Amino acid sequence: MKQTEKSVDVSVTPPTPRFFPLPKVINGAIAGIVGVTCVFPIDLVKTRLQNQQPMPNGELYYKSLYDCAKKTFKNERFLGMYRGSAVNLLLITPEKALKLVVNDYLRYKFTNKNGVLSSGGAIVSGAGAGLCQIIVTTPMELLKIQQQDAGRSGAAKSERITATGTALKLIREKGILGIYKGFRATALRDVTFSAIYFPLFAIFNEKLISADVTGLAKGLDQPVFIYSLCAGIAAGGIASLSVNPFDVVKTRLQTLKKAEGEISYSGIVDCFTKVYGKEGWRAFFKGGFCRILVIAPLFGIAQGVYFLGIGESIVDFFSKSK
Template identity: 25%
Template sequence: MPSAALSAREKDKTADDRACPGDDSHERARTPSSRESMICGGIAGLTSRFFVAPLDVVKIRQQLETHSLRGAAPRREYSGILSSLYKIYKTEGLTALWRGNLPAELLYLVYGSCQFAVYSHIQNNLSPLDIPDAAKNFVSGACAGATATAVTYPLDLLRTRFAAQGDGAHRVYKSLRHALLQIHKDEGLTGYFRGLRPAIAQIVPYMGFFFASYQPCKLAMSSLEHEYGVNTFGSGDAIAGMIAGIVSKTCVFPLDVLRRRLQVQGPTREKYVLAGVPTYPNSIVGCARAIVKNEGPRALYRGLWVALVKSAPTSAITMWTFESSLIALRWFDNKMETLKA
């Protein structure tokens, strides 16, 4: 590396040592290391999950609710967002809105760490290649999403089943431990991975398009702030994440419905709050055909509105928390290095 570049780097490091967490002019420019990505990704995942958990419960129940095309249209149990939240609160209590939150928090902790670590690793390896940035972002995002999904899928399945169960006769699993043991006993190891194929098929384009659209949105927000003087009140990362999340979620939502329907298959299928979930072929095409035949194409988008409402704050909170945690972590590391010196 040229001496001028070394000198510039040393000056930047000296400035960083004096900086506080809010002074992020240098920190935002550096690509996160694997360690930084795992720590900040985990924090971002835990934070976003807690705030959107009630919306996730509503979304899952709407996705599992079936309506036959034959005969009179049945009354929907979970139609609107606010009415569904109130119904769950009134009939099952406040804690029901966070049902399945323990496996979900574990899911988001591991998923967020794995996702950002793989994304940064692939980005660093693709950096020397002469290919468009959009292609690098897409490949990195797709690989990161697929890897994180496969690693954490049993937790995702548990989250869905806990969110689908109610109280009393509709309580299928007493605890996380009981669920793990019961699924292994009744369904074997493959029971933990029901619906994995549509999950992978969904997450590859979703994360690919998310990261591919997030980076341009982030640059656009930065340009609005620095070149045009638009004040985003420090929420540029959050807005970019929100836009990327909405676009990506809409494109791949039918696969999310297929995943949820397949996740509650098995011997406990009739025991959930929404009893009568049909038996579906264990394939993407077969499941999609069965849903369209019995409920129409619109059923593949059931719960989309809740998903979009959830996706915006989830993506915004995730990316804002990740960026903020990264700045704070680097400030802390620089302070520790200064104290050691």
């Protein structure tokens, strides 16, 4: 019984005498790719819902999540639902690896000799993970958003938007900082999200394993897939809705090509002020339900896959084959 309490009370993964990053990086990479592939079409719908502004007559082109998905599929077919997925799949590997591994490492470091991690240590670990990931997340989302939003703004009809073309144009015009537009807004969203998500995940995961009504975790040191999946979905849903206003602001700041008549923003405060003044507080929760549908399963799947031990198996295989 004492062994079980130690494995679930301390960290997202049980502390060990040494921290081995390579298997965790592999797990994080695989987890990110699987998760994004499953939920990307919903993410595209979320981006378009958050980006749309009322037309001059006050009407909205997309009336709801379903309406946006239906119109997107009708106009752009199946591949259109995965517009921008290439850059996401490419960069999600280092992004998810950074996020999951840094959080695990910081939790490992903040755990005391008695195997206890304080609430403050859990929050700081999550925030640190969110801070590290924005190095990759900012350019990844900037490029992804241009492609996702092309159909809504009408850009797809006049020119072919590609991640490479957009990146080269930004670097050519503004230098390397061009692909980091919205960096502060991304940091505001991701640091806050991770500070909420990871401690919640650890709590939910611990509760599920402690209850263990199915007996799945009996005699195991590692969380089982189903518990990690459920804990990730619950924590991801709560954290994603909590930071949705920041995500709306980040999305609008990172949208380079506006549709005709749409307002541009000079920064975070300017965006908050203009959105609230023109569209009211409800605008900050646009795509909120859609974001939950993206983030909750994304992190549930990613967290579950992360703990399957694929990375450890790969490393052990190559170690034994030498």
